[in-house]
Amino acid sequence: MALIVQKFGGTSVGSAERIAQVAEKIKGFKAQGHDLVIVVSAMSGETNRLIGLARDICADPDQREMDVILSTGEQVTIGLLAMKLKSIGIPAISYTGAQVRIETDSSFGKARIQHIDEAKLRAELDAGKVVIVAGFQGVDGQGNITTLGRGGSDTTGVALAAALKADECQIYTDVDGVYTTDPRVVESARRLEKVTFEEMLEMASLGSKVLQIRAVEFAGKYNVPLRVLHSFKEGPGTLITLEEDLSMEQPVISGIAFNRDEAKLTIRGVPDTPGVAYKILGPVSAANIEIDMIVQNVSKDQTTDFTFTVNRNDQRRTEEILRKVATDIGAREVAGDSAIAKVSIVGVGMRSHAGVASKMFEALSRHGINILMISTSEIKISVVIDEKYLELAVRTLHSAFELDAPEQDSDHI
Amino acid sequence: MALIVQKFGGTSVGSAERIAQVAEKIKGFKAQGHDLVIVVSAMSGETNRLIGLARDICADPDQREMDVILSTGEQVTIGLLAMKLKSIGIPAISYTGAQVRIETDSSFGKARIQHIDEAKLRAELDAGKVVIVAGFQGVDGQGNITTLGRGGSDTTGVALAAALKADECQIYTDVDGVYTTDPRVVESARRLEKVTFEEMLEMASLGSKVLQIRAVEFAGKYNVPLRVLHSFKEGPGTLITLEEDLSMEQPVISGIAFNRDEAKLTIRGVPDTPGVAYKILGPVSAANIEIDMIVQNVSKDQTTDFTFTVNRNDQRRTEEILRKVATDIGAREVAGDSAIAKVSIVGVGMRSHAGVASKMFEALSRHGINILMISTSEIKISVVIDEKYLELAVRTLHSAFELDAPEQDSDHI
Incomplete structure (x- = not known):
């Protein structure tokens, strides 16, 4: 029995069917006795839809208001996943970034997490609930909604894992792990069993799209074991860990x-x-x-x-x-x-x-x-x-x- | 110079063009020196889209999570209107129900407003800003997001006007006032200059769709002068007021x-x-x-x-x-x-x-x-x-x- 933070990206929650699949997956983990905090992104396409709405309004949208709009994408997903879990008998509850509360600085559009209040999450976990948290978003000291920038949901996952001292942070994606290189270029590329935070960081900053740099930095800094896995295929994925x-x-x-x-x-x-x-x-x-x-x-x-x-x-x-x-x-x-x-x-x-x-x-x-x-x-x-x-x-x-x-x-x- | 709360419904903010029109209207009022609090609904069709998403997930969605999802509709509109105002040189800021804070009971889907903290709004008004507030939503004592039920944005407008002791609460709709009866049935129906809260209440409860019953009740209880006007046509509308x-x-x-x-x-x-x-x-x-x-x-x-x-x-x-x-x-x-x-x-x-x-x-x-x-x-x-x-x-x-x-x-x- 472990405390695991799992993050599902936009493609993994991109439709009612996908959300149902994710819910069944969570049900399986719950049956194994794990405590689970789930971080989700906006449904695929949603963030672009919202940006499009804003761009129709004005060419250079105010960034504070942009964050108010963008943060709704994840808010919809947490509600949908939580209600799906409840409907299949798994106690669950959704939390926005502000509700958690995930406090950030006031750099709208690219805010950095400063503090996470884990008390409420801990209480919900103790009550046996799966907690669904909106990725990518937080709230500043004045109560303004902020977003962490594209891909910020990974960072949310790692930050929650660090705050809760979780046993592992699992990032579910559309690839089954980190590869020696892009398999589209080199057919014989291999999935790595393990890779260090530092290596992952270099790969990410060099263009590998598997994980967000900030998420890896964060994981390294707080030594949160990070695992990249495929959302809908079984497999061990790639563990990102300390060199030792x-x-x-x-x-x-x-x-x-x-x-x-x-x-x-x-x-x-x-x-x-x-x-x-x-x-x-x-x-x-x-x-x-x-x-x-x-x-x-x-x-x-x-x-x-x-x-x-x-x-x-x-x-x-x-x-x-x-x-x-x-x-x-x-x-x-x-x-x-x-x-x-x-x-x-x-x-x-x-x-x-x-x-x-x-x-x-x-x-x-x-x-x-x-x-x-x-x-x-x-x-x-x-x-x-x-x-x-x-x-x-x-x-x-x-x-x-x-x-x-x-x-x-x-x-x- | 007066303090006016104006509420624009879903049709009035249903597209980028409409939002631009509303922004120009607000600019005009601002030029007259008025202090303005604007309450907006979700863009027309958006609430139904969100309900559809939830229904695709499960037949009988959990109401707490439904409110988490539904409240995003208004949250998008406040961001869009605030950024439009700023882009045309009008200082503006958006507030969700939770940010205001509009405290309600915990009856998800049909929550009732219990208290409004007007301090932040007052400070923004004093700083010369137009404050854009999300209608239809609030937050309960535990920080859960709540919604007031369909049409609840009218109630938000009236409640804010009462809390701020506004001079008038103006409800902008797709009709230019309250009529003696439905003009589609009786061609010679007339727009009423004034009508009492009690009469409006009876008409609303008898099926007149112009105003929400709870909004009229609220306005009557706190004696908030309420005016129904057309969003995009000039005219005095209908004033709903005390019998005296x-x-x-x-x-x-x-x-x-x-x-x-x-x-x-x-x-x-x-x-x-x-x-x-x-x-x-x-x-x-x-x-x-x-x-x-x-x-x-x-x-x-x-x-x-x-x-x-x-x-x-x-x-x-x-x-x-x-x-x-x-x-x-x-x-x-x-x-x-x-x-x-x-x-x-x-x-x-x-x-x-x-x-x-x-x-x-x-x-x-x-x-x-x-x-x-x-x-x-x-x-x-x-x-x-x-x-x-x-x-x-x-x-x-x-x-x-x-x-x-x-x-x-x-x-x-």
Whole structure:
């Protein structure tokens, strides 16, 4: 008998039939004697419908009022799931974020959880009820409704698990676990039994859509065992846990992540004086544009080239800023390139293994894939390459680091 | 400069265009210097959509969870209207029932308002904001979301006006006021300038759909001047107020109400012993069936006939109960008739005028309309007639009591 927090996403509760399936699943867990807190998202499509309503009203909707509207999506789902459970004989009760209460800061649209009052939840659990909590939402100190941003329901689940000191937080999704890489790109990708918080964090920040970064951060910070599972298929999923809990046979590399969301900006012929990096990147950051990788070339003739990546959506704005900066500091030219992709290898095993980087570079060069930028962390190496080589690079690295499944796994998604 | 509470129903906020129109209307009032609290319903169709979702989940949805779901309808509208106002430069803020806080009892689906905390609203008004409040909803002492029942937004408007001691509560609808009778039945029906709370109450309980009974009761109890107006047409509407505020020229009869919602049940040959009425009606009331009019015939041969009306939806259930009762008390037979209609004349003027009833009966008999049942109150006389004579009866009484418009009013709905 354990206390488990289970989170079901929008697709898992996207119709009356799906909600009924989720209810039966919960009934099964309840029959095993577990205490259950269920976090749900809005029914799939609902959040977009609500955003559409707001956009019809005005082009740039006020964010406080947007949160008032968006939070209704999850509120409908908690009511539906709770009434379904009651109708099949399982005592259940729904709670909005404000009712719990899940207190956040006042950053509407991207609020951060500050405190969870677990007393009411505990009392409902003690009374034998399944508690259904609206994901993605909270309330600030003044009683305003807030939302945590897209995918915030995962964070709600982890935060509740931390507050309640739950035995496990289970995230039910439309995949049956975390894979060594995207199975749509590499057929032989394998489901991982276990992965560390840190690795998951790198994978998530590198573009893996399985879990929200903030949820993984939160889970790592409070050491909440997190499990990714398929909503409607049986299976152990992938457990995300502390490094110490991993088996000794942990491979060097756990997975290959990639994304096509970035664009590369280069400013050439920059006079190489102290503080030039700040002069270039300061105005970009000031415009709230997030910078990912940065490379500065060695100086030649007292000038240098400066390259960095931003989200493709920000490319045009960044170029405008850079052109102004180039004039101010006397740089030669500004160039942008969006036909790039980032490929990363991730693994805590890197810490104790030398030569991982050179193995990666060698494998890529063997296929004539030119590396445009490199960035490393303790457990990750990322390279930027020409976008057209992306699939080839991922497959090459997947096999070079021996991640391919021993036999064809016909069960993966 | 006045403090006005304005309530806009589901049709008035049924689309982005309508919400924009309402926002412009509010902007106009604000420009006149008024303090405004706006109560809104769910967008038209939304409440039915939400009920549909719940019905897809289970046949008999839990009422607490139903209220969690239903309350989202108004929550979306307050967000949309508040963001629209802000986008056209009017400071505005939305409040759910729980945020206000509008405290109710715990009768989910038909909760009654017990207390309104007006402090926050007052502070927002003092800060120059238009406050948008979700109608139809509240929160009980334990923090559960409640709803006031269909049409409850009118009640929210009146209750807020009472709590804030507003100068007027304006109910915007799809009609331009209260009419002497339904203009679809009598072309010469006139809009009333003023009508008393009591008269409005009788008309509402007799089937006039313009205002919710509870809202009128509430307004009368706290003497909140209530005005019914058209959402998108200019005009003074109808003011509902205390009797003392009416002009001296008040006519004897203010309006003719009618409905086709009732069925007539008769139990014949009942042994006329003390307590027999209770033996018949007790089991009906115990089954939660509301009884409207009751007539007991004079006794003949120690037996009597007993007739009463119930809502047509309850007719079959009532007949079943009566057949059992008839066996128990030794009555002869039970008969039901749904082809009836109720017509009522309403007016505070009745108090000071004799002969109103005989004038009514004479007018009906002149057209061969047989009266099946009669019921009277201080300011109302209702008769049950054969349904097929309904329109004729209404037109006859409308003209007999001189309610017809002096000339053709081409402006009414």
